[in-house]
Amino acid sequence: MTTGSVNPRRADTRRNHERILTAAADSLAETGEVSFNAVAKTAEVGVGTVYRHFPTPEALILAVYDREVRHLVEVVPHLLERYAPDRAFLVWTTDHLAHYMMTKRGLANALRVATVAQGKLPADAYESMVGAVATLLAANVEAGTVRAGLAPETVLRALGGLLYLDPTGDWRSETEKLADLLWHGMCAGGREAR
Secondary structure (H helix, E strand, O other): OOOOOOOHHHHHHHHHHHHHHHHHHHHHHHHOOOOHHHHHHHHOOOHHHHHHHOOOHHHHHHHHHHHHHHHHHHHHHHHHHHOOHHHHHHHHHHHHHHHHHHHOHHHHHHHHHHHHHHOOOOHHHHHHHHHHHHHHHHHHHHHOOEOOOOOHHHHHHHHHHHHHOOOOOOHHHHHHHHHHHHHHHHEOOOOOOO
């Protein structure tokens, strides 16, 4: 037996899982719905394979949401490697978070239905997003670009204003304006919070 080898069946299972999630995310973005038959066809797997991975539409919707949040969180360290902390915050807000919010409206609607059926959103998704914002804030505090003591939960709530933007309008420009307003409130040397 060799160590480090990957079971081809497991690799195939992981590939199928990812293809199903990608197909479901695309379907939710386009139609706001998931049909196991349509997802199976797009993912080029049998419908039974979709059911083996996700026994209910709600389970599939929550898995898509978890995957999307994970992408938003995992990109933060890469942005901080590539850009100065202030630029990383802006790029994350405009190119990742706002883009996600504008293109995933169907997921948001489906998520509301799924959480009614399942009870609630996974708490770890919210905590992961708070962690991503905390990482961006910490890098900026260290760089001296934002003041210390900002609560990442408060910043994340402020970024929730992106939900009010029109995805068919000039949301990029509006996102930059919102990010600029928020940034000036967070800046080092700005008025201290009371």
